[in-house]
Amino acid sequence: MNGLEIEHIVAVVLGVIVVCVALFALRNDWKTPGLDNQVFKIMLGLLALGGVLAALTGAGFIGKS
Amino acid sequence: MAVVSIPGGGEVDQLYAETRALRLQGFLLFLVSDIVLFSSFIFAYLYLRNSGQGWPPPGVTRPAIALGAVNAAILFGSGATMHYALENFKHGKFMRYAAFMISTIILGVLFLSGQGFEYYTLYVHDHVSWSGSGIFGASFFTLTGMHGFHVFCGIWYLTILLLQSVHGVYDKNKYFGLTAGTLYWHFVDVIWVVLFSIFYLV
Amino acid sequence: MSVIAEHGGLAEHIHPEPQGFIRKYIFSLDHKIIGIQYIITAFVFFVLAGCLAEIIRIQLMHANGGFITPDTYDEVYSIHGSAMVWLVIIPMLTGGFGNLVMPVQIGARDVAFPWLNMISFWIFPVSGLMLFSSFLMGAPVAGWTEYPPMSLQGAAGTSMWCAAIFLVGVSSTLTGINFLVTMLKMRAPGMTYTRMPLFCWGQFATAPLLMIATTALAAALAALFMERQFGVPFYDPTKGGSPVLWQHMFWFYSHPAVYIMILPAFGIMSEVISVFSRKPIFGYRLIAFSSAAIALAGFMVWAHHMFTSGIAPYMQLPFMVITFIIAVPTGVKIFSWIATLWEGKIHLTSSMLFALGFLVLFTFGGISGVFLAAIPFDLHVHGTYFIPAHLHFVLVGGSLMGIFSGIYYWFPKMTGRYMSEFWGRVHFVLFMIGFLGTFLPMHWLGAEGMPRRVATYDPQFQGVNQFESIFSFIMTLAILIFFINALYSIRNGKKAGHNPWGARTLEWQIPSPMPYYNFKHIPSVFGLPYDFTEPLPYAHLEEELTDSPVPVGSH
Numbered sequence: 001m002n003g004l005e006i007e008h009i010v011a012v013v014l015g016v017i018v019v020c021v022a023l024f025a026l027r028n029d030w031k032t033p034g035l036d037n038q039v040f041k042i043m044l045g046l047l048a049l050g051g052v053l054a055a056l057t058g059a060g061f062i063g064k065s
Numbered sequence: 066m067a068v069v070s071i072p073g074g075g076e077v078d079q080l081y082a083e084t085r086a087l088r089l090q091g092f093l094l095f096l097v098s099d100i101v102l103f104s105s106f107i108f109a110y111l112y113l114r115n116s117g118q119g120w121p122p123p124g125v126t127r128p129a130i131a132l133g134a135v136n137a138a139i140l141f142g143s144g145a146t147m148h149y150a151l152e153n154f155k156h157g158k159f160m161r162y163a164a165f166m167i168s169t170i171i172l173g174v175l176f177l178s179g180q181g182f183e184y185y186t187l188y189v190h191d192h193v194s195w196s197g198s199g200i201f202g203a204s205f206f207t208l209t210g211m212h213g214f215h216v217f218c219g220i221w222y223l224t225i226l227l228l229q230s231v232h233g234v235y236d237k238n239k240y241f242g243l244t245a246g247t248l249y250w251h252f253v254d255v256i257w258v259v260l261f262s263i264f265y266l267v
Numbered sequence: 268m269s270v271i272a273e274h275g276g277l278a279e280h281i282h283p284e285p286q287g288f289i290r291k292y293i294f295s296l297d298h299k300i301i302g303i304q305y306i307i308t309a310f311v312f313f314v315l316a317g318c319l320a321e322i323i324r325i326q327l328m329h330a331n332g333g334f335i336t337p338d339t340y341d342e343v344y345s346i347h348g349s350a351m352v353w354l355v356i357i358p359m360l361t362g363g364f365g366n367l368v369m370p371v372q373i374g375a376r377d378v379a380f381p382w383l384n385m386i387s388f389w390i391f392p393v394s395g396l397m398l399f400s401s402f403l404m405g406a407p408v409a410g411w412t413e414y415p416p417m418s419l420q421g422a423a424g425t426s427m428w429c430a431a432i433f434l435v436g437v438s439s440t441l442t443g444i445n446f447l448v449t450m451l452k453m454r455a456p457g458m459t460y461t462r463m464p465l466f467c468w469g470q471f472a473t474a475p476l477l478m479i480a481t482t483a484l485a486a487a488l489a490a491l492f493m494e495r496q497f498g499v500p501f502y503d504p505t506k507g508g509s510p511v512l513w514q515h516m517f518w519f520y521s522h523p524a525v526y527i528m529i530l531p532a533f534g535i536m537s538e539v540i541s542v543f544s545r546k547p548i549f550g551y552r553l554i555a556f557s558s559a560a561i562a563l564a565g566f567m568v569w570a571h572h573m574f575t576s577g578i579a580p581y582m583q584l585p586f587m588v589i590t591f592i593i594a595v596p597t598g599v600k601i602f603s604w605i606a607t608l609w610e611g612k613i614h615l616t617s618s619m620l621f622a623l624g625f626l627v628l629f630t631f632g633g634i635s636g637v638f639l640a641a642i643p644f645d646l647h648v649h650g651t652y653f654i655p656a657h658l659h660f661v662l663v664g665g666s667l668m669g670i671f672s673g674i675y676y677w678f679p680k681m682t683g684r685y686m687s688e689f690w691g692r693v694h695f696v697l698f699m700i701g702f703l704g705t706f707l708p709m710h711w712l713g714a715e716g717m718p719r720r721v722a723t724y725d726p727q728f729q730g731v732n733q734f735e736s737i738f739s740f741i742m743t744l745a746i747l748i749f750f751i752n753a754l755y756s757i758r759n760g761k762k763a764g765h766n767p768w769g770a771r772t773l774e775w776q777i778p779s780p781m782p783y784y785n786f787k788h789i790p791s792v793f794g795l796p797y798d799f800t801e802p803l804p805y806a807h808l809e810e811e812l813t814d815s816p817v818p819v820g821s822h
Contacts, residue, residue: 007131014138034073043251050258057134079276105486196498199507
């Protein structure tokens with residue numbers, strides 16, 4: 001197992017963790033009122049999207065080198 | 066003195082609630098203007114990229130995708146830890162808050178190290194530089210460098226917030242500084258979602 | 268939610284007034300002092316940039332020039348344009364009048380972030396000095412627009428120019444954020460959006476432009492600076508960059524900047540015309556919402572500056588059409604003001620004279636703007652004197668006339684004294700004569716094809732140019748009279764009461780000059796400030812003009 005494969009695996013694992021945590025936090029916070037919390041919800045959604053992108057890139061589905 | 070409750074927050078006095086509302090609005094507008102700053106550079110990048118020279122321009126190597134993905138995942142992870150730092154502070158769990166905060170800072174430093182390593186690889190091995198590699202060098206290093214600078218500032222910002230909270234500047238109800246720090250850090254993460262997509266994925 | 272509460276909050280929070288000279292007048296946190304600081308500083312830069320304008324006019328007295336070298340001429344008009352736009356009109360109308368009047372008009376004690384306000388102000392003179400210091404190292408030569416590749420080849424002062432404009436942009440952005448939060452969150456009880464005075468609506472439409480457009484300019488300037496200092500290829504076509512990219516980024520800022528420079532002046536017009544016609548403003552909502560419409564559409568027209576820059580033909584047409592559409596809300600305002608004047612009881616004070624002059628000159632400049640939006644006409648006159656003619660009609664005939672009108676109008680509020688009405692009228696008459704004589708013939712010169720930004724010209728235009736130069740001296744004389752009048756009146760003017768014009772907005776219901784705390788008790792608002800036959804729509808203002816103690820520090 002070389003360094004590149006480790007990087008791919010780490011990216012997938014971390015990405016999946018981020019997606020899960022972000023979606024979990026989003027579900028917990030879904031009904032919280034307040035301007036700051038509304039922004040946090042948008043940010044968490046985009047964070048989950050970022051996690052998906054990182055995981056897919058690590059798995060080699062997307063991305064250009 | 067009248068006690069009012071902040072939506073989604075604690076019970077505070079009227080003066081604090083109003084000052085907090087002003088600061089929140091002002092900080093969000095500051096982030097909006099920062100978004101415009103990034104958008105302008107992103108516009109410049111897309112404009113140059115589509116100016117008919119091919120991408121990447123001949124003789125230029127793109128950064129390694131796997132390292133980029135790990136780095137992105139690290140930064141997004143720091144966003145998640147930051148969220149839980151604030152959540153724990155709200156509920157008065159100070160030690161867990163401090164642990165999440167420190168891990169956020171460490172992840173931020175890790176991200177910057179990864180980016181430094183990426184720059185090093187590009188510069189030393191692939192001979193891609195800021196001013197010598199045409200529009201690729203210009204747009205890639207300027208945009209990621211600007212983002213890196215934001216992360217750098219964010220690390221100091223969070224460190225100061227951590228020290229402040231250790232000294233008891235914030236309490237369970239009055240913690241707007243931490244909210245602002247969290248907003249800033251999330252903003253830095255979310256910008257990277259965009260930058261990562263346009264530099265590594267397309 | 269968005270309105271400050273009556274008890275226990277910011278409304279009741281009065282800081283004690285600072286007593287030291289430095290904290291009171293130099294590093295002041297008081298929005299009124301900061302506003303006056305902005306106005307004075309901007310007038311200092313106005314004098315400097317005006318001297319540059321006269322150098323240009325002296326050079327153009329003769330077809331072969333000869334007063335200064337062509338290179339110096341390039342430097343002079345570049346700095347003249349940059350200084351007038353960024354150091355005079357924008358700071359004067361937003362930071363100056365906005366700070367001076369807007370928080371009082373909405374019934375607040377101060378802006379949302381007084382410290383930020385002070386920092387925004389102090390960035391501004393520093394950046395102004397940087398801009399003028401670029402003469403010492405070879406000033407920029409590519410005009411106030413600094414198009415690459417010429418700006419890439421300019422002397423070291425061009426980088427200084429970038430830094431200076433970047434800094435003044437930071438100041439504008441911070442002011443925009445500050446004003447927007449102030450107007451969103453700090454209005455007095457009952458001061459709904461549709462009861463805000465129209466000057467505040469002008470600032471309300473301007474603040475997002477300041478905040479968003481200026482940041483886009485910052486990016487363009489940073490890229491130009493990096494390219495000049497570190498060779499990073501953004502704009503240099505020989506290294507793969509694109510000069511047209513600069514034009515897109517620059518005009519994405521600078522077209523909204525045109526509205527930054529005119530929307531607050533529209534606000535001043537609405538106040539002045541209504542007060543001196545003693546009539547409710549016609550179409551309050553139309554004027555208010557057309558400001559917002561202009562601000563919004565202002566972001567979608569930037570490429571009409573670039574019809575000759577080689578942008579795709581399919582892009583040109585929409586930009587032309589949207590530019591035409593922008594004339595509609597502007598026309599709505601003009602007609603509303605004319606309808607306000609209609610059968611009003613018109614008082615021809617100096618302030619009102621400048622407002623009427625504004626109506627004439629700005630309409631003229633606006634119409635030549637519609638000409639320029641038409642692609643075939645623009646292709647003909649682009650880069651000729653038609654452009655300076657148009658832009659001076661809207662910026663001098665519009666913004667600067669608005670500034671003069673505002674100074675005459677609010678001078679009693681700033682100092683407690685009138686400016687001399689007689690010399691104000693002399694100022695107006697001389698200024699109108701000088702202005703029209705200077706800039707009206709430029710339309711003809713442009714249509715005949717005299718190119719702008721060139722130190723020499725075809726001898727057949729010499730007569731007209733000499734005519735213009737002579738009239739520009741008359742304009743200078745008029746402005747000199749204005750300065751002497753203002754400086755003299757600060758100490759020796761006739762005493763004015765708290766409300767010399769009989770105006771109804773909130774700033775006229777408190778003493779002149781305005782006290783540090785603005786209001787002893789935050790007023791409640793019941794209606795528009797423009798119904799001259801009704802009683803005042805405010806409550807809790809009874810003690811403002813009495814000697815009752817100020818409730819300092821009470822919460």
